[in-house]
Amino acid sequence: MENTSHNDEAGPGSGMSRRRLATLAFGALGGAIATTALGTPIATAAPWPLKLNTMAELRALPRSPDPVPSETTIELLGYWTAGDGGGGTFHWDPAATDPDDGGTVIILDEDRAAGDRPGRWLRPWDDCLSVRWFGARGDGAALDDTAIAAAFARAATRTGTTVYFPDSTNPYLISHAIRISTGTVSVEGLGRERSTTIKQRTWGLAVFDIRDADDVEIRNLTLRANPVDRSVRPDDATIAEGRVMVYNAGIFSNGSRTSVSNVTIHGFMSGVLLTVYNWPVNRFDLPLREDCRISDVEVHDVDFGLTAVGQLRPVVRRLSGSYSMSYYSAPPHLIYFSGSDANPTTLSYDALIEDCRAQNGHNNGDAYRLGGIVRGRMANCSAQSCDGLISIGDCHDLSLANITSSDDSAPNWSVYVSATSSRVIMSHFKVERKTSNVITVRCEGSDITLDDFDLQVKHAIWPSGPDFRVTGNRNTLRNIKINNTEASGGSLGIQFESGTGHALHSYAAEGVHKGMFVGGAVRNSTFNYDPNLIHLNPDSGITGELTVQYTEPPVSVAADPGVRLNRASSSRHFPSTSPVIVEASAVTDAHIDATGPVTISQTTQQAVGMPLNFHITNQTAAPISITWGSTFDHPVNAVAPGATEHVTFDYRSDRHWHTG
Numbered sequence: 001m002e003n004t005s006h007n008d009e010a011g012p013g014s015g016m017s018r019r020r021l022a023t024l025a026f027g028a029l030g031g032a033i034a035t036t037a038l039g040t041p042i043a044t045a046a047p048w049p050l051k052l053n054t055m056a057e058l059r060a061l062p063r064s065p066d067p068v069p070s071e072t073t074i075e076l077l078g079y080w081t082a083g084d085g086g087g088g089t090f091h092w093d094p095a096a097t098d099p100d101d102g103g104t105v106i107i108l109d110e111d112r113a114a115g116d117r118p119g120r121w122l123r124p125w126d127d128c129l130s131v132r133w134f135g136a137r138g139d140g141a142a143l144d145d146t147a148i149a150a151a152f153a154r155a156a157t158r159t160g161t162t163v164y165f166p167d168s169t170n171p172y173l174i175s176h177a178i179r180i181s182t183g184t185v186s187v188e189g190l191g192r193e194r195s196t197t198i199k200q201r202t203w204g205l206a207v208f209d210i211r212d213a214d215d216v217e218i219r220n221l222t223l224r225a226n227p228v229d230r231s232v233r234p235d236d237a238t239i240a241e242g243r244v245m246v247y248n249a250g251i252f253s254n255g256s257r258t259s260v261s262n263v264t265i266h267g268f269m270s271g272v273l274l275t276v277y278n279w280p281v282n283r284f285d286l287p288l289r290e291d292c293r294i295s296d297v298e299v300h301d302v303d304f305g306l307t308a309v310g311q312l313r314p315v316v317r318r319l320s321g322s323y324s325m326s327y328y329s330a331p332p333h334l335i336y337f338s339g340s341d342a343n344p345t346t347l348s349y350d351a352l353i354e355d356c357r358a359q360n361g362h363n364n365g366d367a368y369r370l371g372g373i374v375r376g377r378m379a380n381c382s383a384q385s386c387d388g389l390i391s392i393g394d395c396h397d398l399s400l401a402n403i404t405s406s407d408d409s410a411p412n413w414s415v416y417v418s419a420t421s422s423r424v425i426m427s428h429f430k431v432e433r434k435t436s437n438v439i440t441v442r443c444e445g446s447d448i449t450l451d452d453f454d455l456q457v458k459h460a461i462w463p464s465g466p467d468f469r470v471t472g473n474r475n476t477l478r479n480i481k482i483n484n485t486e487a488s489g490g491s492l493g494i495q496f497e498s499g500t501g502h503a504l505h506s507y508a509a510e511g512v513h514k515g516m517f518v519g520g521a522v523r524n525s526t527f528n529y530d531p532n533l534i535h536l537n538p539d540s541g542i543t544g545e546l547t548v549q550y551t552e553p554p555v556s557v558a559a560d561p562g563v564r565l566n567r568a569s570s571s572r573h574f575p576s577t578s579p580v581i582v583e584a585s586a587v588t589d590a591h592i593d594a595t596g597p598v599t600i601s602q603t604t605q606q607a608v609g610m611p612l613n614f615h616i617t618n619q620t621a622a623p624i625s626i627t628w629g630s631t632f633d634h635p636v637n638a639v640a641p642g643a644t645e646h647v648t649f650d651y652r653s654d655r656h657w658h659t660g
Contacts, residue, residue, distance in 0.1 A: 051075045053082045055135070058090065058121060059109045068092050068119065085132035085166050088123050096120035102150040103134035128162045129155055131172070140170030140199070148178055156182035165189040171199035171224065177209035180216055183255065189221040191262060197222040203248075206268070210253035217259040223250040225267035249273035249307070256290040264298045270336075271299035271321075276310030276345055284345050288312040294319055305334040305358075311348040320357040323365065331365035331387075334358035339372020341394045341420060351376035361386035364411055370395055378403070387411060389431060392445075393418035399425045408433045413442045419472060421445035432456040440467045443475055446499075452479040457491060466495035466517065474501035484511035492517055500524045617644040 051074070052058050058076055072092040079086020090106065097118050100107040106121040123133065132138070134154075135147035155161035165172060167190045177200075180187075187208070189196025198221060200207050207223045210216050249270035251260055254277055265271040272294055276286040290312045299305040299321035308314055316335065323332040335356060339346035351373050358367035358381075366388030368381065378400045383389050388410035390403065403426070408414050414431045417424060422445055433440050433455065440455050455467050467482050482493050493509040496502055498521035509515050516527070618624040618639040625638055639645040 051077055053077050055079045055086065055106070058106055061108055063108055063110055063119070068094060070094055074121070079132060079135050080137065084137070085130065086135065088133065090121040090123050092119070093122050094119045096122060098122075101134075101154045102147070103129070104154060127158065127160055128164055130164045130166060132166055136165075136172055138166070138168030138170060138172045140173055142173065143175055143201070144172045145174050145176050148172065148174065149176075152178065152180060152185075155185050159184045160186075162186040162188055165196050165198065165221065167196055169195065171197035171222075173199050173201055174207070175201045175205075177206045177252075180208060180210045180213050183214040183216060185213075185215075186217040186219070187221070188219050191220040195222065196220065197224060199224045199226070200268075201226050206249050206252040208251045208253075210251070210255050210258060212255060214256045214258075216253065216255060216257075217261075218251060218263060219259075219261045220263070222264045223266070223268075225250070250302075253292070254278070254286060254289065256292065258289075258292045259295075260293070260297055261295045263296075265300070265302065265305075267301045269302065270304045270307040271297065271302045272305070273307045274309070274311055274314065275307070284310065284343065286310070286345075288345075288349070291315075293317075299323065299334070303330075303332040304336045307336045307338060308348060308351075309338050309346050311337075311351065313350045314348060314352070316351075316353045316356065318355045318357075320359075322360040323358070323367075324360075324362050331369075332361065332363055333365050333367060333369040334361060334383075335368045335370075337370050337373055339394065341372065347372040347374055347394075348376070349374050351378075353378040354380055356381040358383040358386050360384075362409075363387065366391050366410065366414070366416075367405070369393075370398070373398055377401075382406075383408070385409070388416075389414045389429075391416040391418075392421050392424060395421045395424060397423045400427070400429075402428045404430045406432045409435050410438055410440075411435065413439045415441040417443045417445045417448055419444040419446075421448070423447045425449045425451070426453075427451040430454040430456075432458065434458040439469045442469045444471045446473040446475070448472065448475045450475070450477045450480070453477075454481045455483065457482070457484045466492035467512070468494040470494070470496045470502060471498045473499045475499065476503045476505070477507070478503075478505045480504070480507045482509040482512055484509075495519065496522050496525065496527075498522060503527070615644055618642060 052061075053076075055076065055078075058074070070092065074090050074092075076087040076090060078084040086103075095118055096105070098105045098120055100112075100120075104123040104125055106123075107116065108119070108121070111117045111119060129151050131144070131148050131151045134150040136144040136151070137147075138144065151163050155163050163185065165188070178198075198207050200223070203226050208218060248268055249272060250265035250268045251258075251263075251272045252270075252275075253273065254275050258274060260272055274289060274292045274294075276284050276289055278284070278286050288310050291314075292308075292311060293315045294306055295315070295317040297305070297319050299319070302321075302323050305319055305321055305323055306316060308316075319335065321334065323334050335353065335358075337348055337351065339348055341347070353368075353376070356368075361367050361383065364387050367383035367386045368378070368390040370376075370378070370390065371393045373395045375397045376395070377398070380402045382403070383405040385407045386405065386409070389405035389408060390400075391413075392398065398421075405414055408431055410433060414433055415426075415429065417426075424445060424447075426449065429450075429452070431440055431454070440457065441450065441453065443450065450468075453468075457467060467484075468477065468480065470477070477494065480494065484491055491512055493512040493515045494504065494507065495517045496504075497519040500523040502522065502525040504516075504527040507516070518525075518527070616624070616639055618641050621641050623638040623640055
């Protein structure tokens, strides 16, 4: 395909030069008169006029004298009427036998009636075809299917052809999908700002259906679906008859190297659908589609701005717009990679997503849902007034940076990483959440890194949250900031619920009810924090302190919220650089490396005869004081610098604690 990005004659937003656009528009305002091949004007007695107004007049010309002089040329002023953009220059080729294509090869009516004799009027063209040459009206009333199909059929005969949609006040109206089955073709309008619009009258069909064709480029257009009630799904019989494409999109492609740029799409299930779907075999069994690119695309009133399945090296840049569920039963998203580990043919590899903007996305759909991406990068993307920011599932070796969400109304969570994801690095996130009683960040995967997260919670009523909930294994939180100062009552900041090998480094919380909760199923984890960054809600009574809390599992496991301590393996090691409170129940062995005061309290009655062991190591140059909880005896110990204090509690029948 021609690259005119550095062509001095290229028009704004167009892949074609001004000279070529002028050639395509020619036919209405003058130019050549009818001449012979030698340049001599046709004799005034000749039956041909110097100019013709319509294609019908050209077809009706008599074949007289016979033979018509070779290379005789004539000017056509329009297709339906003079000046409608369908005109141009034609020359006579007496030996031509090409089939009539409706725009560049024309058979005289009398020749068709006589048995299709040799001789054709031919329109010269290089690598561009205007749909108006074939009779497209673009008046928003007459259907242009036949004319557009004829233009694409002609384009299929020459590799590298551009099919051009001239500017039009009203849309080009179609009732069938425009099928592109031959690769290396471009489709172009004058740009979104020039109202080059194609409208699909039949709900459920695509505008462009790129079927098993590679190297197709679509640019500078607006695509619209018919505004009908799309809340009702077409019945199965209608779908089976083929009148509705189940995977309805403004642009549907199962080819490689599909490129879509500077396009606005209104009112389809997917704005753009890139897939390995083998239609009409109805299977996801094609090879990975390679190097598809989406850039500068705007979507409105769609279920999914982009849906991608089974892609290799896809690039998505500057996709923006709104989304809302209207046809499909699943929650909507601006970007939806729908692959899964369970079906390897649907996975996408080496994806790049940059500079995308979602806004006003509702019906329980987060802005970005990344499913089945292996090796990928997402950067500089945002969501505004959406029902969540991002969900990640079945993704591996993925990095995300500079991702933001404002006025977030997530009903469940703003950021979610599933248990089936691994090796995901997420950095420089900012979320401003306005909904209450939901988890802001839910991390269930393994080997996940959350670095530099800034959460602003506008509404939280205790008990609410937690703001972070971490399960899985070997997950690292670093440079975490939580601000609940505008919320009423605060929330729980971070909850490590289960898993092994977790780590927390640098954590700041302001206005929360509790800073951190570590569940009993957590193993071999390290939590480091700066006391100068810990700011808890003063109403909690533990201002300036980090809470490490264990809870006894209730009798009914089904009623348990999921945070429990296994008595058989309850050893914990907590490095501490600020004051520590341990609210202990059923804890048998805990290790604390302390640099500040330590308070130990009992929240649930301990079984008689069950020892409670604490190993408190002083890592400072000054003695550390240990304060026992106020509900029992109050011995005060001091741990010398570098020393470890071993304390054993044993609950006796007299309900007193004793040191041992």
